[in-house]
Amino acid sequence: MQAPVVPSPPLVGFRRLLVGRTLSVLATCLIPTALTLAVIHATGSAADLGLVLACELIPQLVLLPVGGVLADRLPPQRVAFAADLVRGLVQLAIGVELLLGVVNITHLSLLSVITGAAVAIGTPTVSPLVTAVVPAHARLRANSHLGTARGIALVAGPGIVGVMVITIGVGWSFVLTAALFVVAAATVGGLKVTRHERPAGNSGFLKDLAEGWQVVRAHRWFWTNLIGHGISNLTAGVLMTLGPLVALRELGGDASWVITYQCGMVGMLIGAYLAPRLPVSRPLVATSLGGAVFALPLLTFAVPAPTAVNAAAYFVAMLGLGVLNTVWQTVMQQRFEPHTLARADSYDALLSFAARPLGLSLAAPVAATTGNATVLVAAAVLVGASSLGLLALREVRTMGFLTAKEPDERPVPATADEH
Known part of the structure; x- marks a missing residue:
């Protein structure tokens, strides 16, 4: 079967x-490393x-559904502008405080x-x-381009912030990060976007918040996949905790983990790039398989296998994740009405944001009792079973990409909103 020909998105609006x-x-990728260094240098605690x-x-866990409501009620480019501008101002404040030599943990x-x-x-x-x-x-x-750019940022971010800290200092690195956010906001x-009209009637904020949850519950294919994605993120947290420990203690040191991790980041980048070029006719089957392959590095680290095997397994796992993210975003954008899309997306992000820290926090304490191998194998079985289990649902097995001729993709009246 030949890969479908997918036209490139229009250049002007999408390029911006x-x-x-x-x-x-x-x-965003620059902040964690810089913030970690700032706190460690200041207090060492x-x-x-x-x-x-x-x-x-x-606040992310508490306010994500609120963000979904705002993005559905207001022009999304204005919401994105405000969010990036605020983040830029915050990073500038941190940078100024560090440059003045006054580091206050409360601040x-x-x-x-x-x-x-x-x-x-x-x-x-x-x-x-x-x-x-x-x-x-x-x-x-379009989602492939966005995913590829995100992958490049994840790969390059730690190296960039390391160079900045060494050359200009951690304070100035925050100032430059602030500048990036301000330019991103502008x-x-x-953007000049097509504004989708909301249904008639003046629904209140709380009603819209409740409706967001109802929209999620109404689509079985969606909320079951959210559970699967949450389990995938939880097991990713397990690997991010135990993988470096196994590498340090049994595989020769930090270099083993660095090689494995970078191979995974490259895999994710390639997966995002390949997603629109693969002959995918059943997108949710592809996302289920993309989630299931994350079991591979969990199993190889449980052995533990040599670094080359771990790196190859993590490459395949993250390649699957790159395909999964790109295809999943496209399915969501096709299947949800424009005026509910942001609220659906907020629950997708909420489960992901919550599950990975849970895996990070639970992995080491449980492994201290049962051993690393037991936790890693259990995580592999969990992510494999939950991802492949989605194939039991008929809508997962049969759902395809919508085309312009299909009735489910209804035209929505729109008006131009320039700013």
């Missing part, structure tokens, strides 16, 4: 979205670092709370922006 999102993702990181995560914690809130508000805007600037037939390729905020 791609640049803005790439800058925002890159800036793991407890302080945990507090600052928790202060960013908790960093409060600023991290604001950052987490901005992440929660901005995250659900991505899919509405894609549907607003890219026609339906080109969204798979780029996305200036």
Whole structure:
């Protein structure tokens, strides 16, 4: 079967979205390393670092559904502009404080709370922006471009922040990160998009919030896949905790894990690139298989296998994840009404944001009792069974990509909203 020919998205609006999102993702990838170094240099306390990181995560978990409502009610480019601008100002404040030599953990914690809130508000805007600037037939390729850019940022981010810290210092690295967010905000905020009309009637904010949950519950294929994706993220947290420990203790040191991890990042990048070029006729079958292959590195680290085998397994796993993310976003953008898409996307992000930290926090304590191999094998069985188990659902096995001629993809009246 030949791969489908997928036209490229229109250049003007999408190019602007791609640049803005790439800058925002890159800036996001710079923060964890820089923030970790800032706290360690200031106090050397793991407890302080945990507090600052928790202060960013908790608002994300609480406010993501709120962000979904805002992105469905308001022009998404305005919401994205505000979120990136706030994050830029926060990073600038941290940078100035570090340059002045005044590092206050309370200040960093409060600023991290604001950052987490901005992440929660901005995250659900991505899919509405894609549907607003890219026609339906080109969204798979558009999501591939966005996923590839994200993969490049994940690979390059730690190296970039390392160079910045060494050459100009951690304070100036935050200032430059702030500049990236401000440029990203201006780029996305200036998008001219097609505004989808909401249904008639004046629904309140709380009603829209409740409706978001009802929309999720109404689509069995969606909420069952969310559970599968959550389990996948949980097991990813297990691997991120135990993988480095196994590499350090049994595979010769840090280099083993660094090689494995970088191979995985390259795999994810390639998976995102290949997704629209593969002959995928049943997208949810592809996403289920893409999730199941994450069992491979969990099993190889349980042995543990040599570094080359672990690296190959992680490459395949992350390649599957790259395909999964690209195809999944496209399916969501096709199957949800435009005025509910951001709310659906917010629950997708919520489960992912919550599950990985849970895996990170549980893996080491459980492994201390049962052993690393037991936890890794259990995680492999869990992610494999949950992903492949989705194939038992008829809609998962039969659902295809919609085409312009299919009745489910109804035209939606639209008006131009320039800013």
